[in-house]
Amino acid sequence: xxxxxxxxxxxxxxxxxxxxxxxxxxxxxxxxxxxxxxxxxxxxxxxxxxxxxxxxxxxxxxxxxxxxxxxxxxxxxxxxxxxxxxxxxxxxxxxxxxxxxxxxxxxxxxxxxxxxxxxxxxxxxxxxxxxxxxxxxxxxxxxxxxxxxxxxxxxxxxxxxxxxxxxxxxxxxxxxxxxxxxxxxxxxxxxxxxxxxxxxxxxxxxxxxxxxxxxxxxxxxxxxxxxxxxxxxxxxxxxxxxxxxxxxxxxxxxxxxxxxxxxxxxxxxxxxxxxxxxxxxxxxxxxxxxxxxxxxxxxxxxxxxxxxxxxxxxxxxxxxxxxxxxxxxxxxxxxxxxxxxxxxxxxxxxxxxxxxxxxxxxxxxxxxxxxxxxxxxxxxxxxxxxxxxxxxxxxxxxxxxxxxxxxxxxxxxxxxxxxxxxxxxxxxxxxxxxxxxxxxxxxxxxxxxxxxxxxxxxxxxxxxxxxxxxxxxxxxxxxxxxxxxxxxxxxxxxxxxxxxxxxxxxxxxxxxxxxxxxxxxxxxxxxxxxxxxxxxxxxxxxxxxxxxxxxxxxxxxxxxxxxxxxxxxxxxxxxxxxxxxxxxxxxxxx
Amino acid sequence: xxxxxxxxxxxxxxxxxxxxxxxxxxxxxxxxxxxxxxxxxxxxxxxxxxxxxxxxxxxxxxxxxxxxxxxxxxxxxxxxxxxxxxxxxxxxxxxxxxxxxxxxxxxxxxxxxxxxxxxxxxxxxxxxxxxxxxxxxxxxxxxxxxxxxxxxxxxxxxxxxxxx
Numbered sequence: 001x002x003x004x005x006x007x008x009x010x011x012x013x014x015x016x017x018x019x020x021x022x023x024x025x026x027x028x029x030x031x032x033x034x035x036x037x038x039x040x041x042x043x044x045x046x047x048x049x050x051x052x053x054x055x056x057x058x059x060x061x062x063x064x065x066x067x068x069x070x071x072x073x074x075x076x077x078x079x080x081x082x083x084x085x086x087x088x089x090x091x092x093x094x095x096x097x098x099x100x101x102x103x104x105x106x107x108x109x110x111x112x113x114x115x116x117x118x119x120x121x122x123x124x125x126x127x128x129x130x131x132x133x134x135x136x137x138x139x140x141x142x143x144x145x146x147x148x149x150x151x152x153x154x155x156x157x158x159x160x161x162x163x164x165x166x167x168x169x170x171x172x173x174x175x176x177x178x179x180x181x182x183x184x185x186x187x188x189x190x191x192x193x194x195x196x197x198x199x200x201x202x203x204x205x206x207x208x209x210x211x212x213x214x215x216x217x218x219x220x221x222x223x224x225x226x227x228x229x230x231x232x233x234x235x236x237x238x239x240x241x242x243x244x245x246x247x248x249x250x251x252x253x254x255x256x257x258x259x260x261x262x263x264x265x266x267x268x269x270x271x272x273x274x275x276x277x278x279x280x281x282x283x284x285x286x287x288x289x290x291x292x293x294x295x296x297x298x299x300x301x302x303x304x305x306x307x308x309x310x311x312x313x314x315x316x317x318x319x320x321x322x323x324x325x326x327x328x329x330x331x332x333x334x335x336x337x338x339x340x341x342x343x344x345x346x347x348x349x350x351x352x353x354x355x356x357x358x359x360x361x362x363x364x365x366x367x368x369x370x371x372x373x374x375x376x377x378x379x380x381x382x383x384x385x386x387x388x389x390x391x392x393x394x395x396x397x398x399x400x401x402x403x404x405x406x407x408x409x410x411x412x413x414x415x416x417x418x419x420x421x422x423x424x425x426x427x428x429x430x431x432x433x434x435x436x437x438x439x440x441x442x443x444x445x446x447x448x449x450x451x452x453x454x455x456x457x458x459x460x461x462x463x464x465x466x467x468x469x470x471x472x473x474x475x476x477x478x479x480x481x482x483x484x485x486x487x488x489x490x491x492x493x494x495x496x497x498x499x500x501x502x503x504x505x506x507x508x509x510x511x512x513x514x515x516x517x518x519x520x521x522x523x524x525x526x527x528x529x530x531x532x533x534x535x536x537x538x539x540x541x542x543x544x545x546x547x548x549x550x551x552x553x554x555x556x557x558x559x560x561x562x563x564x565x566x567x568x569x570x571x572x573x574x575x576x577x578x579x580x581x582x583x584x585x586x587x588x589x590x
Numbered sequence: 591x592x593x594x595x596x597x598x599x600x601x602x603x604x605x606x607x608x609x610x611x612x613x614x615x616x617x618x619x620x621x622x623x624x625x626x627x628x629x630x631x632x633x634x635x636x637x638x639x640x641x642x643x644x645x646x647x648x649x650x651x652x653x654x655x656x657x658x659x660x661x662x663x664x665x666x667x668x669x670x671x672x673x674x675x676x677x678x679x680x681x682x683x684x685x686x687x688x689x690x691x692x693x694x695x696x697x698x699x700x701x702x703x704x705x706x707x708x709x710x711x712x713x714x715x716x717x718x719x720x721x722x723x724x725x726x727x728x729x730x731x732x733x734x735x736x737x738x739x740x741x742x743x744x745x746x747x748x749x750x751x752x753x754x
Contacts (some may be wrong), residue, residue: 017716020729046718182675184715219621219658220714222727260617261657263712277614278648279655295613338676338717345718379675412675426678430712436655539736541691563691564684568735 041192180379378407
């Protein structure tokens with residue numbers, strides 16, 4: 001065999017993070033080599049991007065990871081022409097997953113409706129349209145689908161309320177304002193399989209009697225917006241969908257609203273205010289949006305992942321979904337696995353999978369080789385789960401029982417180098433910035449908690465601060481109108497509960513065990529490793545480093561601003577970081 | 591600052607007109623203006639207010655509430671430092687500082703020579719590449735402080751080559 005003969009299908013994932021890793025260049029190189037690659041979305045193995053997937057005539061899938069342009073020719077010659085797998089570039093897809101919401105991600109061409117229909121797309125809508133709306137809602141109830149945005153409210157209840165509500169105009173809103181830092185599930189679904197979300201919205205529209213839908217998507221997700229736009233246009237032009245509409249009399253129009261960057265708009269009433277063109281400030285409930293929502297009309301608001309599950313539930317029946325998961329948390333959940341983990345990416349697991357399984361079996365363990373310390377779920381609203389509770393099943397009830405939450409699906413893995421006080425301060429600083437300011441406890445309380453945490457990370461904390469933090473946290477939870485205020489103390493409260501010793505080390509020993517808090521660390525040059533190459537001296541922005549070329553350099557600790565530029569410039573590992581407990585008046589020297 | 595030349599005003603009015611019938615028009619209007627001009631000039635708010643009857647104070651409250659809107663034009667290079675959780679753990683603050691030293695401006699500001707605007711953004715969603723910086727919409731991942739200093743140097747070099 002001397003040429004490419006089309007026996008193999010070649011796919012390249014082109015979602016935001018693949019493109020950032022250089023997948024477009026790899027795609028072009030494959031194209032130029034005559035491999036006729038197909039565009040697809042996120043395969044989920046973000047850690048190994050850019051990725052090429054080759055599917056053989058026998059249906060065998062081979063994934064190549066970390067592919068450079070220069071590797072492309074080898075893959076073409078060895079695999080596509082001679083039929084031999086290039087073993088050194090091969091990566092394995094982590095198992096233990098069930099891809100339900102992500103069923104098409106990494107397979108379908110996100111820019112082509114025909115590719116979606118070929119994979120069974122819009123068949124769920126067709127089946128729904130042949131049933132009475134009540135029966136559609138009953139199927140969703142039987143499936144046990146709960147809101148994937150974080151709170152886990154049963155989806156059928158929202159639909160049922162909106163169906164019962166009186167109104168000439170009703171709306172379906174897709175909440176794609178994925179604001180949790182460290183979460184990219186919704187973005188990946190929209191970039192990789194936009195039609196599944198649109199189909200889900202159409203089914204919801206039919207169930208509640210709505211004819212208009214809005215997708216409220218973050219403006220920071222330009223590729224998701226572009227692919228959604230295209231998908232919407234394709235639904236309008238599709239003959240198949242046109243025929244379905246004509247036969248059933250059900251018409252549904254979707255438009256996009258770009259979120260302008262406010263975390264609180266992930267809260268449903270704030271989101272509606274934003275679509276109405278106002279500041280996104282939550283309002284009191286009841287009335288719930290299902291009764292009085294967008295422009296005062298009955299409105300169903302569902303998260304991206306929730307809606308992406310709907311078409312397959314309708315097509316394959318409720319048991320296809322309810323077969324997975326636990327008694328009260330049915331189905332699967334998509335997580336973005338990130339942080340100090342080997343194989344970070346987009347994963348979908350059956351509910352009830354343990355934290356340990358996610359970190360080790362799927363994530364491949366800790367990337368630094370250091371000890372696994374904790375995972376953080378649910379972003380600024382969630383909590384830290386310590387390693388010793390690693391056998392906790394990931395489902396709504398089990399996570400709530402230990403003070404964390406399921407959240408929208410961000411799962412950050414932390415190792416021994418992570419300072420839990422710093423993590424708490426980070427989330428609180430985010431919460432302080434994003435509080436809309438309506439409720440006093442949230443607005444003022446987060447500021448006060450942040451000041452205390454900052455003081456502690458600077459070595460100026462007192463033991464009574466810990467009680468004040470707990471007291472403030474409880475008051476913010478109790479005195480806030482919306483989900484933001486009710487949950488943002490969680491990162492502080494859970495770290496206080498599980499990592500109190502780290503707070504105490506910062507306060508009593510004035511040191512940071514993880515060596516992260518700037519005010520409590522020192523950079524030092526190691527005598528035996530320093531070659532006197534002058535790189536650190538040049539890198540230092542405040543002239544704190546001095547010495548003679550060829551000799552050991554030294555850092556003037558009074559001048560040093562602990563920016564770490566010297567550490568990052570050193571080629572000989574000759575700069576080390578210290579944070580020692582200060583137990584008496586003598587400075588502890590290395 | 592954008593001077594309100596007749597051409598600019600025609601373009602502004604055209605955008606206002608295009609979104610007039612949109613339900614809840616203010617945010618899409620402001621977004622379209624920023625997309626066209628790179629920022630929202632205070633004069634635009636007056637213009638929308640006059641055309642639609644939405645009070646300029648309401649518009650100002652919207653512009654200051656949402657992180658997306660800018661009241662001043664950007665520098666030549668727009669650098670966004672991701673402060674998502676993964677990037678924070680991977681050292682986003684050290685990256686920010688290195689950028690501040692390299693560009694000579696504070697995060698959230700534009701340098702005096704109008705070369706660089708540095709911004710902190712919540713999360714660009716490329717967590718597996720952390721820490722991440724987006725320069726003129728192109729994402730750079732797995733950076734060290736050293737890398738970003740070099741990146742800024744490179745951008746300055748490009749700039750001086752373009753203006754001999």
